[in-house]
Amino acid sequence: MRHGFLVIFPLLFMVASASVALAQSWTDMTEFSGYLDSDVRFLVEDDRGATAGDGYRFDMNRNDLDLKLTIRPFDQVKAVVDSRLRFYGFNEAATLPELVQREPIDPYSLYLDEAYMAVQGFLFERMDLRFGRMIQTWGSADQFNPTDNLNARDLSDPFNYSAKVPNQMVELSLYPTDWLTLTGVFVPIFKPAQLPPSAVMGFAVEYDAGGCFAKAPVPPLSTADVADLEELFGAVDPCNLNFVDPEVRTLTPDSTIENSQAGFKAAFQAGDLDLSLSYYYGRFAFPVAYTAVALVDPSTRNPGAFDVKYVAEVMYPRMHVAGADFSYSAPWLFDIGFVGEIAVYFPEEVVFGMRAYQQGSLVTEKSALNVPSDPFIKATAGFDYTILPWWYVNFMYVRGFFDEFNDAYGIRNYGVGATELKFFEDEVVLRLAAVLAMDDLSATLNPQLTWIVLPSAEIALAGLIFLGDTEASDPLDYAAKEKFGQKAAGRSTVALRARVTW
Amino acid sequence: MRHSQQAPRPCASGGSCSSSCLPAAPAALLALLTLFAFSCDWRSDGAARLEKLYPVPEIVEEDIVIPEVDLGDVGTTEGLQGWWVLRIEEHGTMILGEIHLTDLFLVRIPAGGDKAELTFCEQLVDMPQAGGLGATEMPDALRAALGKVPLELALDVEALSVKAQEIAWTWGIQGMKDPFGDPIPTTPEDPLVWDQDEDKNPGVTMHVLAPEGDRYMVRREVLDFAEGQVSQDNQWLIGKLEFDIDEGAVGYKGSETLKTVAAITPTPGGNIYRLRRVGTDPDGEAPYDCKKLIGDHLGIFQEAPEPAEE
Numbered sequence: 001m002r003h004g005f006l007v008i009f010p011l012l013f014m015v016a017s018a019s020v021a022l023a024q025s026w027t028d029m030t031e032f033s034g035y036l037d038s039d040v041r042f043l044v045e046d047d048r049g050a051t052a053g054d055g056y057r058f059d060m061n062r063n064d065l066d067l068k069l070t071i072r073p074f075d076q077v078k079a080v081v082d083s084r085l086r087f088y089g090f091n092e093a094a095t096l097p098e099l100v101q102r103e104p105i106d107p108y109s110l111y112l113d114e115a116y117m118a119v120q121g122f123l124f125e126r127m128d129l130r131f132g133r134m135i136q137t138w139g140s141a142d143q144f145n146p147t148d149n150l151n152a153r154d155l156s157d158p159f160n161y162s163a164k165v166p167n168q169m170v171e172l173s174l175y176p177t178d179w180l181t182l183t184g185v186f187v188p189i190f191k192p193a194q195l196p197p198s199a200v201m202g203f204a205v206e207y208d209a210g211g212c213f214a215k216a217p218v219p220p221l222s223t224a225d226v227a228d229l230e231e232l233f234g235a236v237d238p239c240n241l242n243f244v245d246p247e248v249r250t251l252t253p254d255s256t257i258e259n260s261q262a263g264f265k266a267a268f269q270a271g272d273l274d275l276s277l278s279y280y281y282g283r284f285a286f287p288v289a290y291t292a293v294a295l296v297d298p299s300t301r302n303p304g305a306f307d308v309k310y311v312a313e314v315m316y317p318r319m320h321v322a323g324a325d326f327s328y329s330a331p332w333l334f335d336i337g338f339v340g341e342i343a344v345y346f347p348e349e350v351v352f353g354m355r356a357y358q359q360g361s362l363v364t365e366k367s368a369l370n371v372p373s374d375p376f377i378k379a380t381a382g383f384d385y386t387i388l389p390w391w392y393v394n395f396m397y398v399r400g401f402f403d404e405f406n407d408a409y410g411i412r413n414y415g416v417g418a419t420e421l422k423f424f425e426d427e428v429v430l431r432l433a434a435v436l437a438m439d440d441l442s443a444t445l446n447p448q449l450t451w452i453v454l455p456s457a458e459i460a461l462a463g464l465i466f467l468g469d470t471e472a473s474d475p476l477d478y479a480a481k482e483k484f485g486q487k488a489a490g491r492s493t494v495a496l497r498a499r500v501t502w
Numbered sequence: 503m504r505h506s507q508q509a510p511r512p513c514a515s516g517g518s519c520s521s522s523c524l525p526a527a528p529a530a531l532l533a534l535l536t537l538f539a540f541s542c543d544w545r546s547d548g549a550a551r552l553e554k555l556y557p558v559p560e561i562v563e564e565d566i567v568i569p570e571v572d573l574g575d576v577g578t579t580e581g582l583q584g585w586w587v588l589r590i591e592e593h594g595t596m597i598l599g600e601i602h603l604t605d606l607f608l609v610r611i612p613a614g615g616d617k618a619e620l621t622f623c624e625q626l627v628d629m630p631q632a633g634g635l636g637a638t639e640m641p642d643a644l645r646a647a648l649g650k651v652p653l654e655l656a657l658d659v660e661a662l663s664v665k666a667q668e669i670a671w672t673w674g675i676q677g678m679k680d681p682f683g684d685p686i687p688t689t690p691e692d693p694l695v696w697d698q699d700e701d702k703n704p705g706v707t708m709h710v711l712a713p714e715g716d717r718y719m720v721r722r723e724v725l726d727f728a729e730g731q732v733s734q735d736n737q738w739l740i741g742k743l744e745f746d747i748d749e750g751a752v753g754y755k756g757s758e759t760l761k762t763v764a765a766i767t768p769t770p771g772g773n774i775y776r777l778r779r780v781g782t783d784p785d786g787e788a789p790y791d792c793k794k795l796i797g798d799h800l801g802i803f804q805e806a807p808e809p810a811e812e
Binding site: 228231232238240290291293296298313315317318347348349350351352353354355357358361362363364365367370373 | 544545546547548551552556558632712759
């Protein structure tokens, strides 16, 4: 991938510069855009990491260069390439030989967010084709779109819920009338969601200040079964348990046609009302707990102690999703914008299985229904309103967060609100956003102060604060973890960013 | 053999997949509804996958050759008096899986035959699924101390049988007003705690192999003997029993987890006591001692009759 960048990036620059230097027709047929973004983040707590006291340090020192090129070699043909070069800013060289290489000292990666061709009037005048690497966004709500399943989420940046993992797909759009658009999408290969760095905390083993085993991840079993497991491991001195950090394997679906994804959408427009009906077949892009095995053996290095290897598997259940969404701007009611989106999920049933072995002998075996096959609903409903030219608000009720799939953790309810205040002729923007988990009252706050230094250049100071208890109310209950309190949700962070766009 | 449960099955609602499994859908999507029917058979069973990844091998019990034991001419009497050996077999479960206890006693039945005097020799513990975790080794001092405390079983002289009865067998405890019902001590300071094995530690000391250390413990076992049946040749006395074990640590040396004693849940039925005659003269020299009994007990009891079903 990295070597691929070495080829692609210069080509992009050459094409971009050529567009200026060559004939006028090239400048007519190309659009060049992008941004440069520098982002420095600092952890403002030290109690949400893998070990107590880890915090109050820089967590990110990132530079992104985004280059987007749109080429129209013919009126009805378009090629889009959107690439992003990301430098992480932290030295990863851990050995002397690595110090003679640039990559470990200054690691980077290349993202190709979009690379597709588009043909208008494909086969029929009122049919369009898009083919290639794309990001689809279905649904009318802001970010929380239960009908939007074609691209997996990219939650690697906790400040950005809306990012997605691009995927190769074929899209056909048909426009039979002015008020109806029919869209069909075929995605041959499944790609899972990219998880935030904190996700590994969901499977992490925790240790006390003395370095002794303190806590293992709670599996999705009944509390009685979890109590049995605790008692089993409680028979050994925790200081004599050498837990190797859990190995979590993901079961990626085979590249067969049954594992391809497909979606169909019918979008209607009637005045101020936009309405869509949609269907999706594919897989849930966030992993669901499937199996776990604890292998306990006498330590060869430390007589009297036990080595514990914990191997878990997660999988991506199949699903059908039937959805409907609308957006409506009400001219008779102060132009308030209303949105609503509902999706009925028909999931694959998932049974979680767990075993523990002591010196190769099966000590205990447990299982529980993790995802029932019963259909369940995810939905979003809300409004937005510009109260004054400098004051904007929106609020949404959300049932089912991105990563929720009616497993043992359940489908939960959220209130999502944001307000934006603009000052000094829109030069300074204060945005306050929050998500409240209504079931456990944990929350995230996301304040951001943006200064538009000059058109196209901005500097922003932002925070992402997690509120809630890191410890579950019932340590034996898989579902007792607070949504935003648990450590796997993320770290409280302050960011300072500068961006220039063109 | 375990079986996976991946066969197609009806929907959770119990209805046919194409009807009650699905709610009413918008008319525009009706044509797609047949696709939903497939989801009713979707199932990923983690337990079945584990069985595939880590199959539990079928246990093939090797033929164990138990050496025959020649008791010689034991002799016969009309009554039960004489020398016997006793094996009590108890089966239960605990957090680490099954547990099987075998208690061995020397038994003297004096002339008159109305009681049996029991001398403890050994307790064998088998936890086949624990992989060694929680395994114990009884120190000689404890074995000897338990052997010094006589236990008695009441016998029915007329029926030549063990009477139905309960006995409370305590370890490291003395002075209980009601040995069947009083709570066992939980702290070393409790005056009921008795340094029975005289090793200067509270209660009795049991050596634990994994995690290694010594557990200073107290224990009460209530043995509920059903009436026994004597064999026609007057060589065997067999019966069923139930048991209840209440035990705890009042101290430990080594791992802190030694203070935790996993509870044993008795398995009803299948718990048996068996007495076999080894001599007829209760006032003569005992034909067996503990060491010989421990070595020979498999052979002595391998031909034992089973108690009759009630």
